[in-house]
Amino acid sequence: MESQYARVNKEPIQPQIKSTSFRQWIGGIAFTFMIALLGYLLAKAPGFDHVGQLASAIVIAVLYRQFFGYPELIRSGIGFSSKRLLRFAIILYGLKLNIGTVLQDGLGLIVRDAVVIAFAILITVWLARLLKADKNISLLLGIGTGVCGAAAIAALAPIIKSKDEDTAIGVGIIALVGTIFAIAYTILRPFLPLSDIEYGIWSGISLHEIAHVALAASPGGQDALAIGLLAKLGRVFLLVPLCFLFMYIMKRNGTREDCSETKVEFPWFLIGFIVMSIIGSYVLGTSIPVSNEFINSVSTLTTWCLTAAMVGLGLNVSLRDLRMKALKPLIAMGITSICLSILAYFIV
Incomplete structure (x- = not known):
């Protein structure tokens, strides 16, 4: 029989473990935001100001992993940032999509956006095989x-069951290549026989990130910037049906290869993305008046949460694996991006 002394001394252990786990969880989240802050500061430096906070933070996270190793003690908090905060950021990202504007003024652009998306995915996968x-x-x-x-x-990674390391590598490459292309667009702008509107559409349907479109389209003036962002929002609009398409493909392939249906976790955060898009399109600013400061604050919160999440992913990257795994996909993506720019130029 267990003595009373033993019982007395064992009772406080469980709360102490919970307290320690909670501190580690909070510490991990705080750690990702600390590196996100360093990324924000690095993005202010010359050269990195075109790369952006997201890519800068990933670079710091990857370097930290190589020099100091993975901080195992606070793994739970880092995992929370890389998964939960990532989904939260995607939900908030929905506020940037004005469904009404896209459906009213961008239906013609959506068709071209769909062509661009299909072209980019198919050509990249084909080149990757070669x-x-x-x-x-x-x-x-x-x-x-x-x-x-x-x-x-970030939205498709959990659906296709991507490793955190692969997701971080993909985000880092997309930020780097997209920035290079955006700067190249601004250099080419004076030499292209395109009107401001045509140049804006070209930027919006071919460049990688919303920030890249804004950077490239700005030299064309306000009209170019507005139509460029509208074209880009059409591609964001198609993100949801694309996610469901990949869910179907994953389940079908699982049935064929394993003779049993592959379990694909339903991306509930996409429902949140849709809800926030509806709220941003038809509630905020109409039924509920809000200031530009509020919208900007939400956008800033989205950026910080996404950056912290990318830090969590970046801490999983091994430079040895990066050298072995990333070069050929980078080449495939670079060729695809060039071909996409040429295609977009002719369908504008």
């Missing part, structure tokens, strides 16, 4: 190139 590149990273890069960069990669 180059014998990593299939998962190449698919993520094709999705990011075709739809909306890091947000699309």
Whole structure:
């Protein structure tokens, strides 16, 4: 029989373990935001100001992993950032999509956006096969190139069961290549026989991130910027049906290969994305008046949550694996991006 002394000394252990676990969880989340802050500061430096906070934070996270190793003690909090905060950021991202504007003024653009998305994914996957590149990273890069960069990669990654490391590699590459292309667009702008509106559409249907479209389209003036962002929002609009399409493909392939249906977790965060899009399109600013400061604050919160999530993913990246796995997908994506720019130029 257990003595009373033993029982007395064992009773406080469980609360102490819970308290320690909670501190580790909070510490992990705080750690990802700390590196996100360093990424924000690095993005202010010359050269990195075109790369952006997201990619800068991932670079710092990857370097931290190589020099100091993975911080195992606070793994639970880092995992929370890389998974839960990521989904929360995608939900908030829905506020950037004005469904009414897209449906009213952008139906013609949506058709071209659909062509662009299909082209980017299929060509990237095809080139990856020719180059014998990593299939998962190449698919993520094709999705990011075709739809909306890091947000699309983050949304599709859990559906295609991507490893955290592969997701982080994909986001880092998409940010780097997208920035290079956006700067190239601004250099080419004076030499292209395109009107401001045509240039804006070209930027919106071919560049990777919303930030890249804004950077490239700005030299064309306000009209170019407005139509460019509208074209880009059409691609964001197609993210949801694309996610459900990939859910169907994953289940079908699982049935064929394993003779049993592969369990694909339903991406509930996409429902939140849709709800926030509806709220942003038809509630905020109409039924509920809100200030621009509020919208900007939500956008800032989205960026910080997404950056912290990417830090969590970046801490899983091994540079050795990066050298082995990322070069060929990068080549495939680079070729696809060039071909996509040419295609978009002729369908504008």
